Amino acid sequence: MKIKSTTIQGFRGFNEERTIDFHDRLTLMYAPNSYGKTSISEAFEWLLYGITSKVDKADSKEEYRGSYRNCHLPESLTPCVRAIFVDGTSEIEFRGELAAGDAIKRSIDGREVKEWPFANNLSLTQRPFILQHALKYLLLVKPDARFQGFARLLGLEDLDQIQRHLVSLCTKPAAAIPSEVSQLLKDIGALEARLASQTSLASIASSFKRGRENLAETYEAIVVECRQRVPPGTEEESVLAQLLKIREDAVGKIFKARITLPDYSVKETRTNSDDEEFFLGCVTDACVGKYMEIIALATVQHVLDRAQLFDLGIRFLDKTPGECPFCGQPVGDALQQHIRDEHESLADQKKGNAVLEKQRDEVLNSLKELRKRLSSYQNRHIGKGASLLALESSLGQLKTILLPKHQVHFNTVEAAISQLAPAKQKLEESFNSVIEALDKVETSIAESKEGSALMKALGEVLVGHIAVAHSFVQVISNNVSAMSDADQILKHELDTLAGTEDISVLVDLRERRQDIEKKFETDDILGGLKNLRKAVDQYVANKVLNAISGELTSEVMEWYGQIKTVGDPDVHFGGFDMERTTKGELKARRVQIKATSYGKDLASAVSSLSESKLNALGLCVSIATNLKGDSPFEFLIIDDPIQSWDVEHEIQFIEVIRKLVERGKQVILLSHNRRWMEQVRSGCRTLNGWFYEITGYTKAGPCISEVPWEKWTERLKEVDAIVKDPNAGSVKLQQAEEEIRIVIAELASELYLKKKGGRKSPHDLNSTKVRRMLVECGAEAHLVDRITQTFETTDDAHHAPADYEAQRERIRRYHAWVHELAQLVNEGHTT
Amino acid sequence: MEEISSKNSRREEFLKELQRELSNPLHKRLIQAYLGDDPVQSMESELARILLEVLHRED
Numbered sequence: 001m002k003i004k005s006t007t008i009q010g011f012r013g014f015n016e017e018r019t020i021d022f023h024d025r026l027t028l029m030y031a032p033n034s035y036g037k038t039s040i041s042e043a044f045e046w047l048l049y050g051i052t053s054k055v056d057k058a059d060s061k062e063e064y065r066g067s068y069r070n071c072h073l074p075e076s077l078t079p080c081v082r083a084i085f086v087d088g089t090s091e092i093e094f095r096g097e098l099a100a101g102d103a104i105k106r107s108i109d110g111r112e113v114k115e116w117p118f119a120n121n122l123s124l125t126q127r128p129f130i131l132q133h134a135l136k137y138l139l140l141v142k143p144d145a146r147f148q149g150f151a152r153l154l155g156l157e158d159l160d161q162i163q164r165h166l167v168s169l170c171t172k173p174a175a176a177i178p179s180e181v182s183q184l185l186k187d188i189g190a191l192e193a194r195l196a197s198q199t200s201l202a203s204i205a206s207s208f209k210r211g212r213e214n215l216a217e218t219y220e221a222i223v224v225e226c227r228q229r230v231p232p233g234t235e236e237e238s239v240l241a242q243l244l245k246i247r248e249d250a251v252g253k254i255f256k257a258r259i260t261l262p263d264y265s266v267k268e269t270r271t272n273s274d275d276e277e278f279f280l281g282c283v284t285d286a287c288v289g290k291y292m293e294i295i296a297l298a299t300v301q302h303v304l305d306r307a308q309l310f311d312l313g314i315r316f317l318d319k320t321p322g323e324c325p326f327c328g329q330p331v332g333d334a335l336q337q338h339i340r341d342e343h344e345s346l347a348d349q350k351k352g353n354a355v356l357e358k359q360r361d362e363v364l365n366s367l368k369e370l371r372k373r374l375s376s377y378q379n380r381h382i383g384k385g386a387s388l389l390a391l392e393s394s395l396g397q398l399k400t401i402l403l404p405k406h407q408v409h410f411n412t413v414e415a416a417i418s419q420l421a422p423a424k425q426k427l428e429e430s431f432n433s434v435i436e437a438l439d440k441v442e443t444s445i446a447e448s449k450e451g452s453a454l455m456k457a458l459g460e461v462l463v464g465h466i467a468v469a470h471s472f473v474q475v476i477s478n479n480v481s482a483m484s485d486a487d488q489i490l491k492h493e494l495d496t497l498a499g500t501e502d503i504s505v506l507v508d509l510r511e512r513r514q515d516i517e518k519k520f521e522t523d524d525i526l527g528g529l530k531n532l533r534k535a536v537d538q539y540v541a542n543k544v545l546n547a548i549s550g551e552l553t554s555e556v557m558e559w560y561g562q563i564k565t566v567g568d569p570d571v572h573f574g575g576f577d578m579e580r581t582t583k584g585e586l587k588a589r590r591v592q593i594k595a596t597s598y599g600k601d602l603a604s605a606v607s608s609l610s611e612s613k614l615n616a617l618g619l620c621v622s623i624a625t626n627l628k629g630d631s632p633f634e635f636l637i638i639d640d641p642i643q644s645w646d647v648e649h650e651i652q653f654i655e656v657i658r659k660l661v662e663r664g665k666q667v668i669l670l671s672h673n674r675r676w677m678e679q680v681r682s683g684c685r686t687l688n689g690w691f692y693e694i695t696g697y698t699k700a701g702p703c704i705s706e707v708p709w710e711k712w713t714e715r716l717k718e719v720d721a722i723v724k725d726p727n728a729g730s731v732k733l734q735q736a737e738e739e740i741r742i743v744i745a746e747l748a749s750e751l752y753l754k755k756k757g758g759r760k761s762p763h764d765l766n767s768t769k770v771r772r773m774l775v776e777c778g779a780e781a782h783l784v785d786r787i788t789q790t791f792e793t794t795d796d797a798h799h800a801p802a803d804y805e806a807q808r809e810r811i812r813r814y815h816a817w818v819h820e821l822a823q824l825v826n827e828g829h830t831t
Numbered sequence: 832m833e834e835i836s837s838k839n840s841r842r843e844e845f846l847k848e849l850q851r852e853l854s855n856p857l858h859k860r861l862i863q864a865y866l867g868d869d870p871v872q873s874m875e876s877e878l879a880r881i882l883l884e885v886l887h888r889e890d
Binding site: 159266525 | 848853865870871
């Protein structure tokens with residue numbers, strides 16, 4: 001796809017609507033800095049990608065928020081960029097409107113679309129933009145940023161992201177380690193530190209350090225040390241109990257309590273959630289409905305009583321038919337039948353009541369289960385804090401043991417108790433409220449006085465109780481770690497005071513063998529992440545190496561060769577590689593840009609190449625990657641490519657532009673350097689492109705005017721020279737005819753401006769349009785006929801027909817007619 | 832949507848290739864988790880699961 005034209009309104013530097021037509025091969029656009037030139041390339045970037053590189057790569061997107069909208073655009077208007085793309089022979093209009101949050105609203109030929117049809121390719125191919133400021137993101141940046149730049153250029157952003165995510169997990173796994181596991185690691189770490197501080201247990205400490213592989217040996221040493229501390233002849237299975245007793249006896253003389261605040265295990269947390277779900281399930285609308293339905297049982301009690309009475313009556317009637325069981329008076333047949341019918345009807349009603357009774361049993365069972373689970377839920381919570389709260393009465397004694405050395409730990413214990421006590425009280429109060437509400441509901445059923453308000457009240461206190469319980473859990477969780485630390489300190493202090501630290505360490509080592517094994521295994525898993533990181537680094541580095549060496553290097557070399565100058569010391573780009581360690585392994589995220597000097601390899605191009613050469617190299621990388629891949633775009637927008645370049649590089653780059661056009665690229669070149677742009681125009685004269693100049697910048701936006709690619713007099717001189725050249729072949733002659741038509745279009749446009757005051761672009765004029773314009777301008781009929789005749793050897797798209805034959809005489813004739821038209825323009829002469 | 836699925840398939844291709852190159856089954860599990868939705872979160876959860884399996888294992 002090539003770009004035919006773009007219309008920009010209210011976007012970046014553009015306020016009022018401006019339309020720019022593009023030549024299908026080369027369009028040059030000159031503007032001094034800050035005249036809105038870059039807004040054009042940004043408009044295309046935004047239209048195609050929904051974000052500009054400048055914003056995309058910004059450290060803070062916030063800084064650029066709202067920057068797409070031109071500040072002078074009236075509130076009633078919406079910033080919008082339209083572009084007509086040409087795909088083969090069909091034209092498609094892409095339109096992007098700025099929506100809320102700097103988003104883009106897309107439409108194609110007036111139909112709104114979510115994505116562009118080529119969205120699939122956009123992320124995988126290089127953007128068709130070469131922006132000067134983008135080069136610094138590639139070469140003159142820290143190694144990691146350069147790696148990211150190359151990954152982006154090569155469409156390997158996924159790899160970059162995968163590596164960053166995996167390496168982050170491997171190097172900083174802390175966030176993924178569950179608190180229970182962290183606690184285990186911490187506890188066993190503290191035990192190891194205590195072991196290391198016991199000189200009498202030095203051999204065990206050193207064995208312990210060797211880790212999991214040495215665990216059996218460590219435990220053999222532990223057994224030996226334990227035996228040395230119990231009376232001779234103690235049975236092996238009694239050694240631990242004996243050690244515990246020795247320690248407890250000694251320590252118990254000083255202080256008996258411990259600082260205990262266990263955290264909720266995963267299982268307990270899950271049970272709590274299940275309970276809470278059950279509690280709330282008991283007071284759903286459906287449950288309240290069932291509860292309210294059983295109220296009907298009260299109203300049918302009367303029916304049940306009557307049914308019982310009739311059961312009895314029937315029994316009497318069956319025994320003594322025709323006689324009233326109360327007074328013995330005779331009962332007629334009709335009355336007897338009535339009694340029997342009534343009895344049957346009551347029996348049916350009783351069956352219906354049985355369903356309700358079953359429902360009542362279900363509700364009662366559910367309330368019973370609720371009471372039971374509430375109780376265990378409550379005990380689970382209260383039990384967590386019980387041990388720590390029991391310590392409250394011994395705080396004075398604890399203080400004397402921990403102070404002054406461990407004032408901080410004592411303070412945390414005191415603070416934890418002062419938080420836990422009111423939390424417990426609240427929990428008990430809310431529990432009592434729940435039980436009270438539950439009692440009322442159960443009583444209402446027993447007394448057949450069900451009321452929805454009672455169930456509603458139960459629901460409210462249940463919700464409140466769950467919230468209070470969550471606060472209680474939070475208090476526990478907030479203090480678990482600190483209490484565990486304080487307990488370790490207390491234990492250590494008591495052992496020091498009692499002289500039992502070595503025994504205490506041995507007991508812990510024996511009792512926590514399983515935990516120690518798990519700690520070692522966990523260490524191995526976490527340590528093994530280093531290997532994963534290494535594997536990821538090597539995998540990604542190899543992938544990137546494959547992408548940058550070989551093909552990319554040779555392609556960049558090819559373009560670099562075009563720009564390479566010979567007048568300075570021979571220091572040049574030498575290819576891409578990945579940095580390696582001394583062992584030859586690829587370093588992670590280190591793209592190496594090699595340089596050579598007189599055939600000798602240098603350490604780095606970045607430190608060896610001049611700024612001019614680095615810029616040239618950056619451009620070549622962009623060009624090479626732009627020509628690779630399956631890009632849907634045939635155009636390339638190059639914005640200010642020659643900044644910091646010397647004249648020699650500037651001239652060389654003109655040839656690169658020609659080559660890009662020859663390879664089928666539609667080049668749109670923007671620059672602030674007028675001298676160079678004129679050199680480009682001269683260097684690419686035969687491409688007959690279009691040249692725009694931004695002559696000023698006002699509140700309305702940039703003032704864009706078109707400058708003729710070449711003066712028409714110069715073009716006619718060229719035609720004259722070709723016709724007179726006996727060696728000029730058909731290609732040259734065809735070029736001369738094309739030059740004549742360009743001159744005619746320019747002259748017709750100029751004449752129309754003079755006569756009608758309206759501007760008609762000379763770029764899309766054909767014989768019909770030229771004829772109409774000349775007629776409107778009052779040109780003589782014979783001149784109009786002649787001029788339109790010059791279009792006979794070309795179609796509207798300026799392609800020669802299949803039977804085209806270059807004729808010198810015809811071109812001479814055209815040449816003369818053009819002069820007649822020029823005379824008309826110059827004299828303003830009309831009939 | 833097309834773009835997303837295309838990007839995802841490329842990502843998946845890289846991850847599966849990387850997974851094949853790994854020998855540690857736990858590392859394979861982490862990559863497998865990363866293949867899913869919300870990759871970073873899934874991978875962290877998988878590591879947590881692996882560690883809890885060790886912690887709660889009854890020897």
